[in-house]
Structures are given as structure tokens and as C-alpha cells.
Amino acid sequence: MTQMSNPDDSRFEKGREALARIDGEAGQKVVDALKDIAPDFARLLIEFPFGDIYTRPGLDLRSREVATIAALTALGTAAPQLKVHIAAGLNVGLSREEIVETIMQMAVYAGFPAALNGLFVAKEVFAARGV
Structure with missing residues (x-):
């Protein structure tokens, strides 16, 4: 059986790349600090602002x-x-x-x-x- 990829995976990857390019280590530190309290929020932080908004062409x-x-x-x-x-x-x-x-x-x-x-x-x- 072929595993379907999560549709948010591309948003997450785009967001992770943008976060690294823009914020460098500081952005990753914020994400890491959320892992033990709100890992889902950390993922949203990468997907929405960085994966969806920062990567827009406008x-x-x-x-x-x-x-x-x-x-x-x-x-x-x-x-x-x-x-x-x-x-x-x-x-x-x-x-x-x-x-x-x-x-x-x-x-x-x-x-x-x-x-x-x-x-x-x-x-x-x-x-x-x-x-």
C-alpha cells in the first residue's frame, strides 16, 4: 500500500526553508522552544507565516x-x-x-x-x- 503524503508537508518544507533563510537560528530556537509545550503550534508557525505568507510572490x-x-x-x-x-x-x-x-x-x-x-x-x- 502506498502511503499518501500529508498535504501540509509541502507547506511545512517551504516554511522551514523560508524560516532558515529569513530568521536563521533565532527562528529555529522559537520553534524548538515550543516543542515541549505546543508542538502543533510550532508546526503552524512554520506552515502559515513562513510556508504560506512569506513565500508569496507579491x-x-x-x-x-x-x-x-x-x-x-x-x-x-x-x-x-x-x-x-x-x-x-x-x-x-x-x-x-x-x-x-x-x-x-x-x-x-x-x-x-x-x-x-x-x-x-x-x-x-x-x-x-x-x-
Whole structure:
């Protein structure tokens, strides 16, 4: 009997490849940290955002990371995720200046506290990466 492949396997593989290319080790650490508490959520995290959304043709990875950094900054409550995506922005070719300007832009729409928090997260990522 031939075993049918799970239709989500291609989404998972595409997502895993995109996660590695975009977030590198940081993304895999998040997935690994979920394995003992919510392995199904870890799989969803790979399949949906990275397998379905990040691999769409409408935006390049730089543009997707600008949007993600802006959204996470505006939330004001997602510092760990913002840290991962600032590093991802650097991985896909964003400059320090582009990241800082994106975060500063959020002061207009999300307020100064959100932008300040984002800038301090960026400062931490830049220091860790030697940028």
C-alpha cells in the first residue's frame, strides 16, 4: 500500500526553508522552544507565516520584514518577536538606518512609547550583531 503524503508537508518544507533563510537560528530556537509545550503550534508557525505568507510572490523579503518590524513595533508588546525580526531584517539586507527609520515612523501611528521600546530592542540586536 502506498502511503499518501500529508498535504501540509509541502507547506511545512517551504516554511522551514523560508524560516532558515529569513530568521536563521533565532527562528529555529522559537520553534524548538515550543516543542515541549505546543508542538502543533510550532508546526503552524512554520506552515502559515513562513510556508504560506512569506513565500508569496507579491513582496520581496526586505519589504515583508519592514512591514513586520513596523507591525511588531506598533504592537508595543512583542519585544521578543521584534528582536527576531530586526535580526531577520538584517539577514535579508535591511540596513541599520532602514530599521531605525521604520521604527521611528511608528511614533506617528503607535506613539512614542512603542517607538522607544522598538528602538531599544533594535539597539540590543545591533550590539549583539556588531552592527
